[in-house]
Amino acid sequence: xxxxxxxxxxxxxxxSSIKGYDVxxxxxxxxxxxxxxxxxxxxxxLGYSQSAKPPKDVIFPQNEVLMNYKIQPNGFDVDQVIDxxxxxxxxxIRNCDSRALKYLDxxxxxxxxxxxxxxxxxxxxTVVGLACNTxxxxxxxxxxxxxxxxxEGHDVHLTELDDGYLVEIITDKGKELLANSMxxxxxxxxxxxxxxxxxxxxxxxKFVRKLDIKGNDKRMLDIFESDYWRDVSDGCIGCGICTxxxxxxxxxDIQDIGSRKEGQRVRVWDSCQYPEYTMHASSHNPxxxxxxxxxxxxxxxxxxxxxxxxMLGCVGCGRCINQCPTxxxxxxxxxxxxxxxxxxx
Amino acid sequence: MSDNPYEPMPARxxxxxxxxxxxxxxxxxxxxxxxxxDKNNFKNVPGNCAILxxxxxxxSMISITSPPTEKDFLEFAIMKVGVVTTALHELEVGDIxxxxxxxxxxxxxxxxxxxxxxxxxxxIGMAPIRSIYNYILHPDNRKDFGKVTxxxxxxxxxxxxxxKELFEYEDQADPDVFLCIDWKFGPNGMMDEDAQxxxxxxxxxxxxxTVIPPGQTRFTCxxxxxxEMIKPSPENTIAITCGxxxxxxxxTQNLSKLGFDDEQIFTTMENRMKCGIxxxxxxxxxxxxxCVDGPVFNYKQVKELLPEY
Numbered sequence: 001x002x003x004x005x006x007x008x009x010x011x012x013x014x015x016s017s018i019k020g021y022d023v024x025x026x027x028x029x030x031x032x033x034x035x036x037x038x039x040x041x042x043x044x045x046l047g048y049s050q051s052a053k054p055p056k057d058v059i060f061p062q063n064e065v066l067m068n069y070k071i072q073p074n075g076f077d078v079d080q081v082i083d084x085x086x087x088x089x090x091x092x093i094r095n096c097d098s099r100a101l102k103y104l105d106x107x108x109x110x111x112x113x114x115x116x117x118x119x120x121x122x123x124x125x126t127v128v129g130l131a132c133n134t135x136x137x138x139x140x141x142x143x144x145x146x147x148x149x150x151x152e153g154h155d156v157h158l159t160e161l162d163d164g165y166l167v168e169i170i171t172d173k174g175k176e177l178l179a180n181s182m183x184x185x186x187x188x189x190x191x192x193x194x195x196x197x198x199x200x201x202x203x204x205x206k207f208v209r210k211l212d213i214k215g216n217d218k219r220m221l222d223i224f225e226s227d228y229w230r231d232v233s234d235g236c237i238g239c240g241i242c243t244x245x246x247x248x249x250x251x252x253d254i255q256d257i258g259s260r261k262e263g264q265r266v267r268v269w270d271s272c273q274y275p276e277y278t279m280h281a282s283s284h285n286p287x288x289x290x291x292x293x294x295x296x297x298x299x300x301x302x303x304x305x306x307x308x309x310x311m312l313g314c315v316g317c318g319r320c321i322n323q324c325p326t327x328x329x330x331x332x333x334x335x336x337x338x339x340x341x342x343x344x345x
Numbered sequence: 346m347s348d349n350p351y352e353p354m355p356a357r358x359x360x361x362x363x364x365x366x367x368x369x370x371x372x373x374x375x376x377x378x379x380x381x382x383d384k385n386n387f388k389n390v391p392g393n394c395a396i397l398x399x400x401x402x403x404x405s406m407i408s409i410t411s412p413p414t415e416k417d418f419l420e421f422a423i424m425k426v427g428v429v430t431t432a433l434h435e436l437e438v439g440d441i442x443x444x445x446x447x448x449x450x451x452x453x454x455x456x457x458x459x460x461x462x463x464x465x466x467x468x469i470g471m472a473p474i475r476s477i478y479n480y481i482l483h484p485d486n487r488k489d490f491g492k493v494t495x496x497x498x499x500x501x502x503x504x505x506x507x508x509k510e511l512f513e514y515e516d517q518a519d520p521d522v523f524l525c526i527d528w529k530f531g532p533n534g535m536m537d538e539d540a541q542x543x544x545x546x547x548x549x550x551x552x553x554x555t556v557i558p559p560g561q562t563r564f565t566c567x568x569x570x571x572x573e574m575i576k577p578s579p580e581n582t583i584a585i586t587c588g589x590x591x592x593x594x595x596x597t598q599n600l601s602k603l604g605f606d607d608e609q610i611f612t613t614m615e616n617r618m619k620c621g622i623x624x625x626x627x628x629x630x631x632x633x634x635x636c637v638d639g640p641v642f643n644y645k646q647v648k649e650l651l652p653e654y
Contacts, residue, residue: 066351071400071441075355075379082349112637113350113622224651251626254351254619256403260432263401265351270627277627278617281426284590286616286630286654296629296653304632 004185005192007164012041015091017181021126023089024058026051035090046092046160049136050317054097054247055090059121060104062269066117066254070262085120089177092130096139096317098153099146100247101127106309107250117267126177129154131196133203138318140331142204143211146315149200159196166192211331213312217303219337224295228340232333233294235326240271242320242328243297248313251277272296294328302334350622353398353443354383358436359418364506365499370425371469371506372434373410376442377418387444389413390451391476392613392641396621397421398443399432406618406636408473409447412480419444422472422506448621449640452477452585452611461491463577465596467568467588468499471506473613473640474587479510482520493520494577498568500527502544515562525564525571547574569595572603579604585611590654597644607645614647614654615640630654 006014015023015038024035025044033048035055068079090098101122108118132139132148141147151157155174159166166188169175178185243249253270257263270277273293279285287293305313314330321329360375378384389395389409398404405427411420425434436442454477464478481490495514499505505524515522526544544565547555552570564571568588577584577600584605586596593612600610616628616635623637631651633639642650 067349069400075441076353076400076443078352080349108624111623113624115622115624116349116351221651250624252619253625254404256399256401258401260399260401270625272626280615280617281424281430282589292653299631300629304629307632 001168001170003188003193004167004169005161005164005188006167006185010184011046011165012044014178014181014184015041015044017184018089018091018177019180021087021089021177023091024055025091038091044091046130046158046165048092049134050094050139050319051097052319053245054100054317054319055093056097056100056104056247058088058090059101059125060108060118060250064117064267066265066267068262068264071260082116082120085117085124088121088125089128090125091128092158093127093154094132094317095129095146095148095150095152095154096132096141096315097247098127098129099141099150099315100317102153103248103305103309103311103313103315104250106305106311110309126155126173127153128156128158128174128177131157131159131199131203133160133199135203135206135208136318136322137208138321138331139207139316140209140211140318141316142207144213144312144314144316148203149196159199161192161195161199166196209318209331211316211334213302213334216334216337217306220299220303223337223340224299226340228337229295229298230291232328232336233290236273236290236294236328237326238273238275238290238293239325240273241323241325242330243271243273244269245319245323247315247317247319248301253277272300298330298333301330350445351620353396353404353445354387355379355441356383356419356444358438358440358442361436361438364422364508365504367501367504370434371422371504372425373420373422373506374433374436374442375411375418375420376444378444379441384417387419387447389419389447391454391480392449392451392473393447394449394473394615394621394636394640395419395421395444395446396448396618397423397429397433398445399429400443402432403429404443404619405429405433406448406615406621408476408613408615408640410472410475412476412483414480414483414485422469422475424469446621448636450638452613452641454480457583458489459491459581461493461578461580461582463494463582463584464496465568465572465584465586465588466495466497467586467592467596468504469506470586470588470592471497472587473615474585475507477585478520482514487519491581494523494575495520496523496525496568496571496575498525498527498566498571502526523562523564523571523575525566525568527567528565547571567595568592569599572596572599576603579606579609583609583611587613597647607648608643610644612642612644612647613640614642616654 023038025038026048027036032052070077108115155171157168301313356376365371407421547566552573619625623634628635
């Protein structure tokens with residue numbers, strides 16, 4: 001790893017010098033921030049707090065054409081959309097969202113089958129992380145294994161200092177990305193490194209909310225059938241925003257568009273909060289109510305993922321808390337399991 | 346076959362037969378791969394499922410009901426319930442359908458060699474386990490297994506799938522076949538208490554005490570009561586059951602009462618699925634993805650699952 005420094009006024013020049021990629025940067029959208037393909041370097045708002053929607057959709061789009069097909073007398077013509085996937089940069093991703101990409105890798109790339117669309121997009125994406133200096137009220141990444149200054153999963157890591165950005169080039173992909181921009185970078189000093197450490201400490205001290213997850217997975221399994229889950233999901237209106245804005249949620253549906261002769265097969269995001277998601281053709285539903293559906297969300301993130309992949313399915317970004325219209329608060333819910341009385345089995 | 350697990354392989358419909366009528370009719374569809382390469386790569390074992398793909402309509406996970414001893418075609422028994430299955434019901438011989446798979450684990454049939462086999466199906470639940478009995482009864486494999494008993498029930502005689510072959514088996518000395526129906530419609534089309542000709546009504550409260558007249562193989566009762574009445578011996582026996590969740594529950598209860606260990610009872614659990622390859626998330630029961638870790642479980646494993654199925 002090599003560390004450089006760039007002054008703030010040269011940042012736009014650096015962004016403009018990136019060629020051959022679709023560069024996703026945080027842009028302003030009303031009072032929110034949104035990752036969008038950069039048209040002009042001035043669009044990038046690197047001082048942003050958190051994007052409303054995580055940039056996971058660069059690698060796992062909300063709607064993705066899997067194949068175009070046409071029926072023929074002897075079979076199908078299938079057009080491999082996969083070959084036309086371009087190259088992407090996610091510029092300025094926070095560690096909560098980049099850790100989520102690492103989590104998605106365990107789901108989409110591990111196991112008996114590899115998801116070829118995800119794999120191709122992931123391979124073609126360069127991740128430029130940006131350290132977080134001011135967490136939001138509901139941020140709790142430090143409690144669940146991520147951290148505001150963590151660099152895991154980043155190809156290049158940026159830290160905003162008073163007079164510029166510290167640029168750490170971590171991987172070969174990162175090196176390749178900045179190959180044309182090296183003239184804009186200057187060397188960094190020991191003072192910059194100590195300033196970075198200071199910022200990290202200061203940021204970590206700013207966290208308001210914390211979650212103690214030790215032993216929770218076992219505890220949750222013990223109270224699987226408790227009425228606690230009914231109580232915590234009582235207000236849920238089933239809108240699914242908690243899952244649609246979650247950086248680690250990966251559930252999808254596959255739908256066909258077109259006629260019986262030719263059409264498209266499209267993958268779209270789906271949510272475990274919708275009744276149709278699990279409903280059998282016989283109309284039997286293993287998760288018939290909001291109790292079961294919210295319980296599935298908490299258990300998937302805090303029990304099943306940990307058991308299967310030794311990684312929590314929650315990165316502590318706090319979006320599901322911020323956006324829930326009925327104030328279902330995952331921190332309170334998971335903390336609360338400690339106080340649930342044993343259920344009679 | 347391409348590297349893309351989402352890409353369906355083209356297959357041609359070579360046979361269609363109506364298996365059951367009613368408002369949820371069942372059709373058996375026989376397909377053969379268009380490409381020789383796909384046919385050779387597709388190695389299914391009893392218990393496996395495949396995803397059928399109707400262009401422009403979508404995909405459905407359907408269990409493969411033909412045994413692997415049938416090398417030239419695959420068979421699927423499809424109940425008409427939704428968009429895709431309705432489209433599948435409209436298929437005619439010569440049409441093209443997409444197939445991808447095979448998916449899921451399998452029945453550990455090799456471990457069952459030398460044992461007696463009891464197969465208990467209810468309704469459309471007979472489809473996934475039909476591959477087992479047709480595999481075992483195949484002349485090449487028959488000698489590897491002991492006595493084979495088939496028990497199958499549906500709502501009415503009209504709802505019994507695979508009637509043709511089951512009635513043929515019924516007439517043979519091997520295997521033992523017992524069929525049951527919930528009721529039979531009378532001449533006026535209404536449920537008729539007295540029109541049970543050939544299907545004697547069983548006292549449901551005390552089915553175990555029924556004296557079966559010699560040669561009687563058809564009854565009016567539920568499948569769990571049929572099990573109670575036939576009393577298969579647990580000695581060196583494997584029982585395989587599939588059906589609606591409520592039927593599976595009482596069938597396994599009755600098997601346990603007869604002395605079957607949890608590890609002697611196998612079932613196939615199916616949830617709603619989309620991708621079939623453990624990615625789309627919906628078929629999980631706790632930390633288990635049914636499409637890759639299942640659908641076949643023994644009853645001991647079923648008891649260890651979280652109660653959400």
